[in-house]
Amino acid sequence: MTHRPHHNRIRSNRAETVRGCTSSRPGAPQAANLFEAPPLGIQTMARENALWVELRGEADLGNHEQLLAGLARVKLDGADAVHLVLTELTFCDLCAYRHIIAFATRVRAAGRELSAHGASPTIKKIARLLNVTGMLHFV
Helix, strand or coil: CCCCHHHHHHHHHHHHHHHHHCCCCCCCCCCCCCCCCCCCEEEEEEECCEEEEEEEEEECHHHHHHHHHHHHCCCCCCCCEEEEECCCEEEECHHHHHHHHHHHHHHHHCCCEEEEECCCHHHHHHHHHHCCHHHHCEC
16 A cells, blocks of 8 residues: 555555456356467468478467477478468467477478568567577568
8 A cells, every 4th residue: 555545546446356357256257258369270281392381379388289299290301491370370478489499490400491471570579589580580
């Protein structure tokens, strides 16, 4: 509590609002889940001498095993270049970034070029913070 009455009033109103939205008392109304996370999708297409790997939805701790398994299944045979399509990737947490970086490392270790296409500004900003933009080669 502060010495300013309006600060105390704002704080108490905020606390009542939060309690009302998240109440877990039996019989209390529950807030509807208005925002469901889009499921993670991984699609691979081969065109000419390139491989296109598209990531869609949200990549987070809840589906990191699916992301890891999906990227591990990508076969690099016959591809000179690998293109990560991130246009529809709406969220990527640190765990998912680790899997993507491990995939990029595997691609480069196999002698293939790697580039990332269509990443949102937030995805690019996180890559800059993690100092991995060079590994993903955003275009």
